[in-house]
Amino acid sequence: MLNAVIDLSHHNTISSFAAIKGAGVLGVIHKATQGTGYTDPAFAGNSTQIQVAGLLLGAYHFGEGGDAAAQASHFLSVAGKTPLLVLDFEANTQxxxxxxxxxxxxxxxxYSATGRYPGLYSGASFLKQALAGAGITSPAQTVLSKCWLWVAEYAASPQIPPLWQDWTLWQYTDGVNGDEPRTVGGVTGGCDRDQFNGSAAQLAALWQGPAS
Structure with a gap:
């Protein structure tokens, strides 16, 4: 495993992306959008600084119930040419x-717009229940199985939801819960940190090439 990815949003206070890279981080996945109209106010500025620092840039969309086509269009318009894209599929408390x-x-x-499936971020329990509720028991029943899995699990090891043989990214801490380290240089306080199930070369390949 490689502890070299963090995910951020406007809720995080950043002092230095150079310090983030100096702490051993290789990639940053930043919230870009939510629903059909919300854009994270820090995405554009932080995206530029992430790339200037020599870090890999990814973008995620927080999915809401409603018009999925409009949400995808909004996400793609904001994310632009960001190579690594993710759908955050979890319970919406608001x-x-x-x-x-x-x-x-x-x-x-x-996929139709970019030629590659996005990653799918979710909690193991939520995803398992959602799939069961939809009557999905095999990979052939859903296009979601073509997405690489980013699982959130603040425990000693992540659960693997049905349909996937393994995880690609594991969000092991939200900065408060989960194992150490929960902080990284350049970010004030705790932050979401993620293990990658592979090497640095494989991480670069995930970022730049088809990941399905």
Whole structure:
């Protein structure tokens, strides 16, 4: 495993992306959008600084229940040419939660536009329940199985939800829960940190090439 990825949003206070790189981080996945109209106010500025620092840049969209096609279009318009894209598919505590069918439509539209499936971020328990509720028991039943898996699990090891043989990224801490280290130089306080299931060369390949 390689502890070299963090994920950020406007909620994080950044003092130096150079310090983040100096702490051994290789890639940053930043929140870009949510729903059909929200854009993270820090995405544009931080994206530039991430790349200037020589870090790999990824973008994620927080999915909401509703028009998945409009959400995908909004995400793609904001993310632009960001090479690594992710759908954050989890319970929405402030509104309607995205359904499995909506998640499928979202990732299919991203694939149609970019030629590669996005990563799928989710908690193991949430994803397992969502798939079961939709009657999905095998990879052939859903396009979500074509997405590489980014699982959130603040425990000694991550669960692997049905349909995937292994995880690609594991968010092992949210900066408060989970194992150490929970901080990284250049970010004030705790932050989301992620293990990568591979080497630095494999991480670069994930970022730049088809990951399905």
């Amino acid at each position: 509104g309607q939660t995205m359904s499995v069918a909506e998640a499928e439509q979202f990732v299919q539209q991203v």
